[in-house]
Structure formats: structure tokens, C-alpha cells
Amino acid sequence: METRKIQQVSNGTFTVSLPREWATEQGLSAGDVVDLHAHLDGVLVIQTDDAEIDELRVSLSCDERPGRLRRVLEAAYATGAREIRLEGDGQLPSDHRTAIRSAVRAMAGVTIGAETDEHVLVQSVLDADAVSVRQSLRQLQFVALSRHRTATSALCDPDQSLDSVGGGTSAERCSAMIERYFVRSLTRLDEVDTLGESRLDLFRFYRTARELANVAAHAEQIANIAVEVDADAFGREDPSDTTAAIEAAAADAREAVEVAADAVAGPSPGDLWSVFERRDAVRQSVDAIERRLFETAGADYRVAQAVAAIRQTADCAASIAEVGVRRAVREGVRGDDPAAAIGPDGDTGSRVADGAEE
Template sequence: METRKIQQVGGGTYTVSLPKEWATAADIEPGAVVALHSHIDGTLVVQTGIEERNGEPLSLSVADTEPASLEPMLRAAYAAGIDSLELDAPDGVTDETHRRVDRLTRALTGVTVTDSSDDAIQVRSLLDVEEVSITQSVRQLQFAALSAHREATAALTAASAAPAGGDDGTDRIAAMVDHYFQRGLDSLSVMDSLGLTRPELFDRWVTARELARVADHADRMASVADRLDDPVDPDFAADVDDLADRSRDLVEDAVSVVLDAGDGGTGSAAPDDADVATARRCLDERDDLCAVLDDFDRRLFEADGADYRLTHAVDALRGTTEAAGAVAEVGLQSLLRERCSPGSVDVGQTL
């Protein structure tokens, strides 16, 4: 690391010299124009090559592509942060391809078909990054995932109508977080618009992925409920209800640690002992709940007449608990990272 002395020009503008070796390597000459990015974490970035993208979409040929394979390709492009895509088919775009593209764009937030012809389809993401809140998206994802989990538990233990499953609400939100996570990594201006530091954006991205797994576990439980031949034994049902409640409470507590850490990047709230204690408690409860689930699994195995398919539901609850633990670990790491900043309190006080 080099240091430079700040100079003042004409009693107004502050200036700092650039290292000559860096300027030479970057082809910087007197009169060249660079971009300056002041970020919310206090850094000032000097960027060369500031020409804006020409707005032309990424062009992909789908001439020999089966319509069924379009979905993973388009989802991959969206997850990669690509905002504009043109699908070219010189021999003509089939009606089936048009239908599949239309259906997929409706399943992705802010994505629409902006131009469609006999030999090409143009797809764009029109959502303004200024309107995106990653933190709020994670909260919405938590609500959707836990709601699905609650409904699946009720279907399993109360013989209520099993949810249909496969709801794309959680998939839609998780995909949007993926999209803007990648865009934030690629563009400093997008990162500034999101209002998060890179570590905070990463923490929320990991949290979103774990919440998507919670939704997957809810689907597994709903599937078990749909396949059971007889109602669950009342004693076992009561245990499943209790364990499911504990796993969902653990998810909520773990997510709150991540989203409350650092007060969203403003730096206005330092982590206190209670935050760290909550994260550590989540990890302890993760271990305790996994042990209880293991014991319950053994009881099911040894019980006469118990439907073996219930063990798949127990495995889904274990997966939910482990997802909560993974989020709590992210939250604890974030808290300790903040405590390493200048002027923070000694982490040894709570460790």
C-alpha cells in the first residue's frame, strides 16, 4: 500500500497524485478521463475504461436449440446479471419457443419480451436498480419460505389439504437476488444504487440461497403429506408440529442477525453483545435441535406401524435447521467483521 499527501488547488479542489507505475500500466496519459466512485464504506475508487455499454443485447443463436432447453439458458443469463438478451433463429422462431419464453419471463421479476419477430426474440430486464432493496427482498423471501413451511407442516400433521407445492414465489425472489448480486459485483454504480457494501451484499445473497432451501424442504414435507395413506399418529404429529415450529423460529432469529448487522451498511449501529449472543444462541440451538431430530428419527424407525415416509419429513426439518445454522454463521461472521473495524469493542468480551 502506498500513501499520498492531499494537496489543495486554488483554495478549493483537493487533489492527489496517481502512482506513475499504475498510470502507465493502465495507459493513463495527461488529459485522460477517469471515473471516481465514492462508496458507502468510505472507499474512493478510480476506474479507467469508463465507456458506457452501448446498450446492445447479448445475442444467442437458438437455431438448433430445443424449446425445452431455453429455460435453463435464460435463467442462467438472468442469474449472471445480463439485462438484455436477443435470441436469434434465422430459420424462424417456433410458436412453442415463443410460448416458453413468454412463460419464463412472467416468472422472473422485471423481465419482459420487448421485441418479437419471426426470427428473433428480445428479452430485457426493465426494473430500475434504484427501486431494488435486497434487504427487503430477503425479508419477503423469508416470509414466503416460512409460510410454505407452515402450510406443509399443517398438511402433514393436521390432515389439512396439502399445498400444491412448486409455487414460484420463492424462486422468483431468489432469482432476483441472484441477478442483482451478480450485477453488484460487476458494476460499482449498481453496488452504490443497492446501498450495500460488498460483504453485506454477499451476506444477503447467501441468506437468500439458504431461504430458498427452506422453501425446498417445505415442498418435500408437502410431498410426504400428499403420499401418506393414513393420518399421522397424534403423538408423532404433536412432536412434528413442535419441531417444525422450533426450526422456523430458528430461521427467523438467524435471518434477523444478518439483516440487522451493521444497520444495512450505514455504519450508524455498532454490533453489541446482544447481537453476538443471539448469533451464538442460534448455533447452539441448531446443534440441540438436530440432536432432537435424530432421536425422533430413531423413535419413528423403532415404532410399530409408523409410516417410513415420515422420516423424509424429519430429514426436511433437519435441512431447515441446518439452513438456519448456516445463516446464523453468516450473521456471526458479519458481526465479528464489524467489530474488527477501528474503534470497536474487544470481541473477547463476549467470546
């Protein structure tokens, strides 16, 4: 770290000289323009225009597998580049173009701007001032929990249609977009100002989005099993008790996710400790259901896999709640019931540690 003396010029403006070594590394000289970002924490940041990724070039091999190509494009999208230029070492095969178009359709805020025989240019069409990361997180929460609810009901009632389950693409789009703008906020501080969220909040939203995407993935797993199994999957005995227990455990897991996500994105944290308590209760219920399935003749092992996905959903809720607890501690929030927020022993640290370790 260097220290610099503040000087005042004749018109009253304060000036600070820039380190020559830093200016040389950035390619700056007299007359160049830089951006100044003043933050609420008292930090003033100087940033050059080169910090933004305008175009990202990705070289492709003509024998690249389409599945791998999709992953490369998704990774490029996550960098936050405004333009992604996919170039082949020759003419791009038709299956590559098909994979690129399919991947772009699943991404929010980008489109194919131009293409030739040798390259495809993917361009951003959504500026940060048109994006609400907080609202996108809410949408992701709604999609993930709705899919989870429908999938679990279909598992317990084979006669129920699964037409309403299929929001996987929507959940992936929301999660990927949140990650994209979080990454952009790391490289361009003016993006933070445009998004209208603090850097800390954007990080919280990014972590929560990752867990909500996992909830959506668990819902997809339950839905796939619900399609595969039949009414005899719960064994030869009356399955009503087992299905009721599954529905109850799934409802508790979803409630835990909702409370935790609200604590992260809402105006103030709620009763976060109830999330950890629900998570523990779901674990106990799932353990009992798994034992019942194991002891029931003719039970399909895939039902146990679906039940395990409910346990993992509750674990996602606890991970989101950890983010909310850190927010509450940082902001000094105690909630409506101080005893409930702090814990019966009056020690916030021990309860936070208990939740984090589990």
C-alpha cells in the first residue's frame, strides 16, 4: 500500500497523483479518462475502461462434441462478456450450430447477432438497468418450489399429470443470469450502481440462487422417478401412511427453503433458526420413511431415491439460512423475538456454528 498527499489546485479542487508504475501497467497517459466509484463504505475506486470484457473469443475444433460445446458457451456466458465470438478451425458443422442455438435459447438476455461459415457471434441484448437480480431470485424461488410441489404430489399420486413439471429451463435461465450479473459486478463497479444492489447483496443472491437451482434439480429427480414408477412402487402394503409422510416431509422442506430465501432477499431476516429445526425434522422423517420402505416387501428402491432428494432439499434450505444468518449478524438484526433469534443460551455464536456445522 502507498500513501499519497492530497493537494489543492487554484480553483479549490483536490488532487492526488497516481502511482507511475500502476499507470504504466494500465497503459494510461496524460489526457486518458478513468472511472471513479465512490462507495458508501468510504472507499474511492479508480477503474479503467479496459476492466470490462467487451468480446470474448472462443476457438472451437471441428471435431468438438456438441455437449462439450454447450458447456463452453455456458461458461463464456457466465463471464459476463457482452459479445461471445465462437470461431471454428474451419467451417462450423451443422450439429455445432444446432448446439449453439439450443444453448443460446436457454440463456437470458443474449441472442445470435451474426454468423458466417466459420464463426457465430452471440451478443448481449439486456443491459443492467433493465435487470432486477432480486426479482430474478424471487422468480427462481417460485419456479423451484412449484416444481418440487408438483413432482412430490405426482410421486405420491400416480394418477396426477406431470405436465406442469418442466420448469427446468426457466430455473436454469434465472440462476445463470444471476451468476452472470454477479460476475459482471466483480469486474465493473459501475455495474453495481446500475443494478442498484450492494456487492455484498449480490454475493448473497448468487449463493442463494445456486442453492435454489439445486432445489429445482432435486425436483427434477423426483419428477423423473414419479414418471418411472407405478402404483405398486410403495410395496404390497397400504401405501397411504408412507405417501402422507412423504408429502409432509416435502412440505416441511419447501417451507424451510421459503423462509430461508425470504430472509436473504426480503427487507429483513425472519426466524432463521426455524429453518435449521425444520431441516433436522425433515432428516428424521426421511430416515423413518427409508426404514419403512426397506422393511416393506415389494417396495421400489427408486422411491427411496426420491425421498433422499427431499432430504437434500432441506439441506439446501439450511445452506441458504446460513447466508441469512450472516446477513442478520452483520446488520445487527434480532427479529421480532430476540430470544428466538439469539437462542435460549443468549449466545449467537454457538447457534450459528451449530447450523453451519450441520
